[in-house]
Amino acid sequence: WLRLPAGRRAGPFVEQLARHDVIVTPAEPFCLGSEPAPQAVRLCISAAHDHDALERALRIIRGSLDAPEPAVWQTL
16 A cells, blocks of 8 residues: 555546556545545555566656646635
8 A cells, every 4th residue: 555645636646647557546445434535545566567567667656656746626
């Protein structure tokens, strides 16, 4: 599990990574009950085809965490 930095939402982060062919799963499908899901994603490193693919994906994830999230909309 990778908890996202404060202010980051899992949905847009998942979409951002998918545009780079890196697939992660938000926490929502794994949560039960009425508590809100944490803003986190599940990393499945065993799904990588090889070491180079894993290293590439991890670099993309790191870069996405460091980059500011694009502001598509704001909540008032």
